[in-house]
Amino acid sequence: MSRVTIADIARAAEVSTATVSNALSGRGRLSEATRTRVRAVAAALDYAGASAAPRTLGLAVTTYGPFDWNFASVPYFARAISAATAAAHARGYALIALPAAAREPLWRSVPVAGVVVLDSPPDDPVVGLLRERGLPLVFDGRPVELRRRESWVDNDHAATTREVLGHLAARGAERIALMAGPGEEHYTLACTSAYRAWCAERAVRPVIVPLDFDDADGRMLDPLLSGAGRPDAVHGLYDPCGHQLLAAAARLGLRVPDDLLLVCASEDPGYARTAPPVSTVSLVPELTTAAAVGKLVDLIETPESLADPSVVPARLEVRASSGGVARGLTTGAVRVRGE
Structure with missing residues (x-):
């Protein structure tokens, strides 16, 4: 033959x-x-290698562009990688978690059939390279532009931000500050925009403080939390925010929650054991990333299919740091802890 x-x-x-x-x-x-x-x-022609596209998926975190950082050490991304791997295996695919700030040749040559892209910023150069290769893409977080054989999965960050702000206001907070990260991805921009709009509706001055990942003791928060007119509540958008705020409050003699209410977006289970336990917003990466993998495989195996974007509710877990009992919550699934 x-x-x-x-x-x-x-x-x-x-x-x-x-x-x-x-x-x-x-x-x-x-x-x-x-x-x-x-x-x-x-x-x-019955070519032996005609099964063509490799049965391997890629996962990329491109939040900070060329900056080299260990995203796998962040609880959110660690859980996302685990969920994506399980979802890929369930569909008969392997999964590669690609390093941040990888060199261009890797993005051009890595043998994958499609990529799940997490927290992609505007004008993401990695996405540009992957599109040049004609690979199907599914974004965890909404991209600025969506093309053929692409889709996204995300939370409703505006609704979740309003939910947190409403909860803090219901607990008596009048001056709520936002700790926002340095990223330009949809998550940060959507939360910040919702916070500004919420403040404008109430004629309250917005106070936004950037997150410094290297400031483990939260010392850059000292000016914010000192003196008259300081915030009486803070909502942090990233994992380290809660630890930094607790450290700063202890150093300045502020009692949580009596003097300062705290909510932090995080997947870190350790927040249930801090003193006091910190209220957290979970973006449920087990659901969002698994859904993204499912959409990606559909786009790979059925190129003419349309994988409609979808929204997964976030989850607010109320603990002692924000007053214990949740009131005024309107969206998402809510769990009350630490009362």
Whole structure:
């Protein structure tokens, strides 16, 4: 029996052998039409490698662009990676968590059939490279632009922010500050915008303080939490915020929750054991990332399919740091802890 080669496929498809190799491996800068046509020819010729796209998915966290950081050490991303891996295995795929700030050749050549992209900022260069390869993409977090064979999964960050602010106001807070990270991804921008709008509706001056990941003791918060007119509540958007706020409050002699109410967006279970336990917002990465993987596999296996974007409710877990009993909550699933 004759053995079909890449050269045979190239002749039949009227392309170069390099194009065939790139089409079957998922590499190179090919149009999706060319890639699909070459794979169809390979399958028609019963080429042994015609199952084409590798049964491997990529996961990329591109929040801070070229900045090299260990996102796997952050509880949110650690849980997202675990959930994505389990969801990929359930569909018969492997999953690669790609490093932050990887060199361009890696993004151009890594053999994956599609990528889940977490917290992509505007003008994300990694997304540009992946699109050049014609790979299907699913975003965990809403991108600025959505193209063919792309979709997204996200929480309603505006509704969740208003839920937290309403909870703090119901507990008596009148001057609520926001700790926002340095990122320009949709999550930070949506939460910050919702906070500003909420303050404007109540004629309250917004107070936004940036998060410094290297400031473990929260010393940059000392000016904010000192003197007259200081905030009586703070909502932090990232994992370290709660620990930094607790450290700053203790150093300045502020009692939580009597003098300062705290809510922190985090997946860190350790917040249930702090003194006092900190109220947290969970973005439920087990659900969002698993849903993103499911959409990605659908786009890979059925290229003509449409994977509609979807919203997963966030979850506010109320603990002692924000007064214990939740009132005035309007959206999402709520659990009350530490009362």
